[in-house]
Amino acid sequence: MKFWITGVDRVTGYDRQLEVEAESEKEALEKATAEGIMATSARASKKSMPRRKKRPSRPSPAVPESVAGPYIYKMVQIHLNLEVAGERGGEAAHHMQTAVNEWAERGWEFFRADSFNVVQAPGCLAIFGGVKEQVSRYYVLTFRRPHPRREV
Structure with a gap:
């Protein structure tokens, strides 16, 4: 598949x-x-699926002077629809911990985790077929690190 x-x-x-x-x-x-x-x-x-051209590897964009505050932030959306076989335990926590540790290795400090819903309205013709709005839940981890040109 x-x-x-x-x-x-x-x-x-x-x-x-x-x-x-x-x-x-x-x-x-x-x-x-x-x-x-x-x-x-x-x-x-x-x-x-259609193939996209692979972007050439390049360094992270420079942090503009206009970024306010002592930190710069990075938000990473994570996938939490996990399949669990057998005993249920801390699978979601382990998945998030792995993501946090991977970004920590690159110098990003974990700041917070959020979840939010996005409501997608049906298309103009779908409403006649009884199609209801679709709600998707997203999970985002927020990381931060000191602004390279400011004191924390």
Whole structure:
């Protein structure tokens, strides 16, 4: 089965998409991790997704002087639709801990975690078919580090 993985490149911090062949969503997420992607979503696909040109690897953009305050912040959306086989425990906590530690290795301090809902209204014709609005829940980790040109 093919899965379309969306996530963040561990090295550059840029959004990335990857199509992988796997038997399960869990295996697809493991393959994405091996490719250097912190997955935010995995979606089963029956047909091939369009290929995007891979961005050349480049350093993080410079922090503009206009950024106010002593810190710069980075928000990372994470995927928390986990499949659990057997005993249930701290799988979500372990997944978040892994993401936090990966960003800490790059010099980002964990600041907070948030979840929020996004409501998507049906299209103009879908409303006649009884289609209701769709609610999606997103999880975002916020990291910070001292502004390179300011004292903390």
